[in-house]
Amino acid sequence: MGNLVFEGCDTVELAKKYGTPLYVISEDYIVDRCREIREDFLDKYEKTMAVYASKAFLIKEMARIIKREGLGMDVVSGGELYTAIQVDFPMDKIVFHGNNKSLYEIEMAIKNDVGRIVVDNITELDLIERTASKYNKISSVLFRITPGVDAHTHKYIQTGQVDSKFGIPLNEDIINIAVKKAINLDHVKLLGFHFHIGSQLYENRGYILAIRKIAYLMKQLKEQLGFITKELNTGGGYGIQYSGDESRKPIKYFTDAIMSELENECKKSGFERPLVIIEPGRWIVGEAGITLYTIGSIKEIPGVRTYVGVDGGMPDNPRPSLYEAKYEGIIANKVGEKLINTVTIAGKCCESGDILIQDLKVPKIESGDVLAVFSTGAYNYSMASNYNRLPKPAVVMVSQGEYRLMVKRETYEDIMRNEL
Numbered sequence: 342m343g344n345l346v347f348e349g350c351d352t353v354e355l356a357k358k359y360g361t362p363l364y365v366i367s368e369d370y371i372v373d374r375c376r377e378i379r380e381d382f383l384d385k386y387e388k389t390m391a392v393y394a395s396k397a398f399l400i401k402e403m404a405r406i407i408k409r410e411g412l413g414m415d416v417v418s419g420g421e422l423y424t425a426i427q428v429d430f431p432m433d434k435i436v437f438h439g440n441n442k443s444l445y446e447i448e449m450a451i452k453n454d455v456g457r458i459v460v461d462n463i464t465e466l467d468l469i470e471r472t473a474s475k476y477n478k479i480s481s482v483l484f485r486i487t488p489g490v491d492a493h494t495h496k497y498i499q500t501g502q503v504d505s506k507f508g509i510p511l512n513e514d515i516i517n518i519a520v521k522k523a524i525n526l527d528h529v530k531l532l533g534f535h536f537h538i539g540s541q542l543y544e545n546r547g548y549i550l551a552i553r554k555i556a557y558l559m560k561q562l563k564e565q566l567g568f569i570t571k572e573l574n575t576g577g578g579y580g581i582q583y584s585g586d587e588s589r590k591p592i593k594y595f596t597d598a599i600m601s602e603l604e605n606e607c608k609k610s611g612f613e614r615p616l617v618i619i620e621p622g623r624w625i626v627g628e629a630g631i632t633l634y635t636i637g638s639i640k641e642i643p644g645v646r647t648y649v650g651v652d653g654g655m656p657d658n659p660r661p662s663l664y665e666a667k668y669e670g671i672i673a674n675k676v677g678e679k680l681i682n683t684v685t686i687a688g689k690c691c692e693s694g695d696i697l698i699q700d701l702k703v704p705k706i707e708s709g710d711v712l713a714v715f716s717t718g719a720y721n722y723s724m725a726s727n728y729n730r731l732p733k734p735a736v737v738m739v740s741q742g743e744y745r746l747m748v749k750r751e752t753y754e755d756i757m758r759n760e761l
């Protein structure tokens with residue numbers, strides 16, 4: 342019986358000190374994942390690169406950790422790029438994505454010499470050429486391809502299917518025209534291709550199928566246009582454990598499959614394997630985070646269910662309402678007590694769908710207890726909103742028994758700061 346301890350820190354103490362809701366992020370977990378990537382992918386295979394998909398969770402401290410651990414970073418907006426610039430992130434290790442980059446963002450990327458821009462559509466290619474020419478630079482680019490692979494995940498986080506807002510469809514005619522155009526531009530250097538088939542995937546099969554398709558494309562382009570693919574970015578999407586799912590697979594389950602398929606395909610076609618990039622986001626940070634809430638109202642509807650209200654909800658974790666995501670939780674001040682009730686954890690928003698966890702087994706609970714929800718490191722803080730004018734929670738980083746406040750809790754004044 343006691344309090345939940347996370348990386349050597351008492352979570353109930355943290356809740357008391359910083360208030361709730363509170364995001365608690367384990368630096369040790371993130372560092373372990375980065376090391377696994379280095380050992381089992383970067384050091385194992387030549388011509389490889391790993392970039393952290395910063396959309397999963399980005400604050401300056403996260404960018405510093407990723408920089409220190411030697412990974413690159415994928416950004417999808419001027420805001421993410423700005424964060425990287427603020428910590429002197431090596432710009433040659435930045436991959437810049439986005440299906441509708443603004444001229445301002447493209448200028449920002451080119452002026453700052455980002456390593457690669459992933460071109461999502463032909464309109465963007467012209468914009469990059471003009472901007473690079475204006476600044477007298479040569480911009481390295483990859484084409485994002487939608488390989489036509491349906492990943493087995495929620496349809497809102499599938500991205501590789503033909504009908505997608507992202508990327509150029511894997512259609513020979515369309516791609517031939519795009520490649521021909523790119524190789525004739527003076528300020529654009531086409532290095533190769535990118536695909537991202539989806540998120541929260543447990544199987545490597547989708548990656549293998551996508552590689553087969555892209556390898557065929559590479560072969561055609563070499564034969565027809567003499568174009569040699571120097572880089573292939575295989576995206577991210579490796580799944581983690583939330584509730585009732587499989588556990589997170591080791592990185593090599595995905596990367597060994599990707600590498601061996603690509604090596605085989607290249608050998609068959611007689612060309613050199615391109616440099617391979619991976620872009621995990623959630624896999625690095627998802628299980629590193631927990632969120633602490635304080636329990637308030639408890640409402641029992643006899644024979645129906647018991648609603649337990651917490652002081653956060655969809656503004657700090659929109660995933661259950663957006664993707665029907667399932668989470669596990671525990672009463673942090675009653676660890677080890679017998680689980681005798683099943684309750685529904687409700688957020689505090691004016692919205693019936695604001696339910697964080699359906700049917701959580703709990704010990705005898707009372708108002709004031711602290712609930713810890715697991716695996717909230719990815720796409721929680723980064724997707725948080727001020728719905729119902731709830732201030733965004735603070736972020737605390739923990740490591741080996743030490744903790745440090747990285748982001749202060751928002752105040753009501755913060756919420757109104759831009760109002761005139």
Ligand code: LLP
Nearest residue numbers: 394537540541577578579620621622623720
């Ligand atoms: N690379 C690209 C080009 C992506 O679009 C994404 C995710 C990633 C890498 C990283 O995916 P990850 O390894 O984190 O699965 N908000 C949703 C997830 C959206 C993912 C968008 N793109 C969620 O909460 O599940």
